[in-house]
Amino acid sequence: MESVEASLALHEQDPNLDLGELGAADTGALDEAFPSLDPWLALARAAALGDRAATESLVRGVGPRVHDVARAILGSRHPDIDDLAQESLVAFIRALRAFEGRSSVLHYATRITVRVCIAGRRRAQRVTNEEAAILEGHADTTNRRPFKQLLRERRRVLVRMLLAELPDPQSEALALRICLGLPMEEVAEMTGAPLNTVYSRLRLAKAALRSRVQSDPVLREMLEVDA
């Protein structure tokens, strides 16, 4: 919530300033007063107005993060990572006009990438050959390392499959929290939802995951052994 904090700090400097005048689209005064709040903000504002050089710098700047997010959501060997990372970058730039500065620019790009990748996974409606092999694989309980490795792989595949099946708010919360490992406060800030709402969404998503695990005898057995 950088823009809110910036508004309050600005108000402390100039109590006569009417914060009500600082609408979502009119944040120039804040940007000038606090240029270091978000290193990408100035570029994002310029790119939103169609500045090509700013757009290119921004895409190159957030590109690695977007690609990393796509890998986390889809899996590091998923065949559609590059296409969906590219689609996410385009969607991010096109959505900049609607960016209200309620989160950082990088958070905004991350959230858009999560949505694009989940939508992409839904469109494909299939598991990759590798994921199918992991789901059908059997644990070698005589060797500790492959057993733990298989357990982690199956956890990842199950979560990723679930992302395509859950309602949007739950899959988004699950992706940001579990796949990207973000703190709860950060998930709430990124999604613009109250913290308790995020807790609630995440619990529903985990209940669905638990139910999926219960219906998978191999995973259930492995988790019991692991616990």
Added chain:
Amino acid sequence: MSGRGPSAYETEHWELSDITTDAAVLSPESLVDRARTTPGAFARRHWCTKVAESADARTELNLMAAFDEDTMVTNRRHGERVELAVEGALATLDDMH
């Protein structure tokens, strides 16, 4: 707070103030967040112990760790693939203008 990391004093202060929070009133997610982000080895160990004592927090941490492991896997082509996605996006945006 400035851009520098926490001073030894700040870290010690956080450690002492944070671990006085009653772990029993915290959600599994809060326990995990503390174990993953609390600065200072002593306080982090404290929260890791609390996570170990909670089945739900343990499950959450195990799930997150599985993804941590996967996202750390990179190969020599990783940078090249990022570059291709970036160039592809820029070309698409150019076509749209």
